[in-house]
Amino acid sequence: MAGSIKGRGALSNPPGRFDKLTQTLEYDGWYEEEAPNKIETVVMPEPARSIISRNTSPDIGFGQSINPYRGCEHACIYCAGGDTPVLMAAGNEKALADLNVGEAIIGTELIGSERRYTTTTVVAHWSVSRPAYRVTLANRSQLLTSAEHRFLDERGWGFVWPNNHGRHLAVGDRLMGPGRATRNNLVGETVLADAQNAVARIEALDTEVLLFDITTGTEDFIANGVVSHNCYARPSHGYVGLSPGLDFETRIFYKADAARLLEAELAAPKYRCSPIMLGANTDPYQPLEKKLRVTRSILEVLVRCRHPVNITTKGALVARDVDLLAILARDNLVRVMFSIPTLDPDMKRILEPRAAAAAAKLKAMRVLADAGVEVGVLVAPIIPVLTEHEIESVLEAAREAGASLAGYTMLRLPWEVKDLFREWLAEHFPERAAHVMSQVRAMRGERDNDPDFGTRMHATGPVAELIRQRFRLAQRRLGFPEERKFSLPTHLFQPPLRTHPQLNLELPM
Numbered sequence: 001m002a003g004s005i006k007g008r009g010a011l012s013n014p015p016g017r018f019d020k021l022t023q024t025l026e027y028d029g030w031y032e033e034e035a036p037n038k039i040e041t042v043v044m045p046e047p048a049r050s051i052i053s054r055n056t057s058p059d060i061g062f063g064q065s066i067n068p069y070r071g072c073e074h075a076c077i078y079c080a081g082g083d084t085p086v087l088m089a090a091g092n093e094k095a096l097a098d099l100n101v102g103e104a105i106i107g108t109e110l111i112g113s114e115r116r117y118t119t120t121t122v123v124a125h126w127s128v129s130r131p132a133y134r135v136t137l138a139n140r141s142q143l144l145t146s147a148e149h150r151f152l153d154e155r156g157w158g159f160v161w162p163n164n165h166g167r168h169l170a171v172g173d174r175l176m177g178p179g180r181a182t183r184n185n186l187v188g189e190t191v192l193a194d195a196q197n198a199v200a201r202i203e204a205l206d207t208e209v210l211l212f213d214i215t216t217g218t219e220d221f222i223a224n225g226v227v228s229h230n231c232y233a234r235p236s237h238g239y240v241g242l243s244p245g246l247d248f249e250t251r252i253f254y255k256a257d258a259a260r261l262l263e264a265e266l267a268a269p270k271y272r273c274s275p276i277m278l279g280a281n282t283d284p285y286q287p288l289e290k291k292l293r294v295t296r297s298i299l300e301v302l303v304r305c306r307h308p309v310n311i312t313t314k315g316a317l318v319a320r321d322v323d324l325l326a327i328l329a330r331d332n333l334v335r336v337m338f339s340i341p342t343l344d345p346d347m348k349r350i351l352e353p354r355a356a357a358a359a360a361k362l363k364a365m366r367v368l369a370d371a372g373v374e375v376g377v378l379v380a381p382i383i384p385v386l387t388e389h390e391i392e393s394v395l396e397a398a399r400e401a402g403a404s405l406a407g408y409t410m411l412r413l414p415w416e417v418k419d420l421f422r423e424w425l426a427e428h429f430p431e432r433a434a435h436v437m438s439q440v441r442a443m444r445g446e447r448d449n450d451p452d453f454g455t456r457m458h459a460t461g462p463v464a465e466l467i468r469q470r471f472r473l474a475q476r477r478l479g480f481p482e483e484r485k486f487s488l489p490t491h492l493f494q495p496p497l498r499t500h501p502q503l504n505l506e507l508p509m
Contacts, residue, residue, distance in 0.1 A: 050265060051261035053066070069289075080212060081144030082211070084224055086222065087106045096223065105121070106187070116191060120217040121216065122215075125214050131205075131208050135199060150229040151169060151175050152176040172198060174197055174198045178194075254292055258297060259297035259301050266305055271495070275488045279337075296324070310335050311335070314339040314340075316360035316364040326371040329371065330372070335488065336375045337378050338364070340379065362398065369401065379407070379409075384410075384443070388467060411440060
């Protein structure tokens with residue numbers, strides 16, 4: 001068992017699934033709370049042609065988000081054309097664009113060293129406009145995808161297009177999957193490569209199209225007869241050739257051209273204003289933001305355009321941008337939520353070693369609240385046995401610091417995170433590890449993770465219900481509203497001047 005590493009949460013760096021990156025080292029300096037770690041952070045610019053991601057997930061209260069950074073908490077876009085046929089559990093096919101959350105489809109799972117077909121469920125469905133690429137197979141079937149989409153071949157997962165983030169597909173690679181002929185009774189069968197699924201051609205199309213993606217319980221699905229991938233959070237670091245362990249915490253990408261891309265998208269005639277979420281999958285105030293100021297550049301654009309924005313962070317650096325946030329707050333165009341799982345400095349040090357201390361978050365919360373910015377607290381994640389006893393004290397501290405909103409999420413353990421968490425438990429809480437995992441599994445239908453909408457955030461069962469009741473009682477006692485819509489006004493939006501690629505920062509009064 002590896003010992004804990006100062007300033008890091010994961011204890012190990014299990015192998016990533018794909019090729020490694022060529023990297024440049026740079027110390028990131030987490031709010032000067034911790035001394036420089038022996039494992040330094042790698043900083044890499046990530047080229048992008050668009051900046052706004054869109055989703056239609058039914059249990060997420062926003063339709064648009066921006067992720068200034070990849071790493072920490074993030075998700076990548078792996079998407080395909082809406083008419084791509086997806087293999088359903090019943091043996092028929094259905095267009096990707098027409099799938100619905102809850103439908104049963106065919107995915108795959110590793111059993112030992114062998115991959116087999118299994119039944120899985122669609123747990124999310126969304127669309128995004130992306131530059132399109134076309135993959136033609138030997139059987140003449142075609143797949144319209146984004147460059148970042150991954151397919152499974154005999155060597156593992158490969159990107160559609162070269163992007164310096166990992167191995168990509170090449171002509172002749174034989175993709176895994178049943179092909180277009182076989183449809184019935186696949187469950188339990190071994191997943192094999194087929195010469196008819198060999199890549200015949202890959203071409204970039206000079207256009208952006210509306211592409212679709214889904215999240216499934218197995219993190220893959222069968223698209224046009226071949227195994228196609230989707231993913232979320234830590235596991236997706238594996239899809240850029242990195243480990244979901246320490247690499248996730250130490251290999252960070254940033255959107256260097258975020259402000260220019262955002263102005264271009266907001267200026268597009270077809271753009272329709274709706275609140276943008278900063279912090280949906282990556283913390284917008286990661287340590288690098290202190291130097292790179294990517295999030296601040298995004299806020300400057302949003303201020304000029306009077307565009308509504310929601311922010312979620314586990315850091316204190318957000319208080320640096322109080323000047324911009326206060327301007328947005330005058331028209332009720334901003335809301336900031338702070339994630340605080342514990343007030344205990346010792347627990348924080350091993351749970352979130354490089355995040356801001358609770359005291360620093362509460363101080364930042366007070367700074368924003370005093371400036372007229374609506375602030376709230378997310379007790380997240382609640383870990384049974386370890387942090388659940390702090391629910392009331394976190395809410396009380398946040399209320400005193402000016403919070404007017406409160407929410408929570410239970411601990412979730414997606415596929416590749418579960419082993420890292422078990423390792424963390426065994427290192428730091430060996431005497432309570434079995435008890436913690438028994439409680440987690442009891443709230444997830446005797447599984448490590450429940451991907452289903454409606455239950456994945458708050459869990460189910462007696463323990464989860466007791467926590468829900470405690471949270472609601474504390475909400476009422478402290479005067480937090482029990483229900484609060486996440487809508488912000490959109491009628492004040494002013495598109496950037498389309499004739500001027502760079503705008504002067506003339507902040508509305």
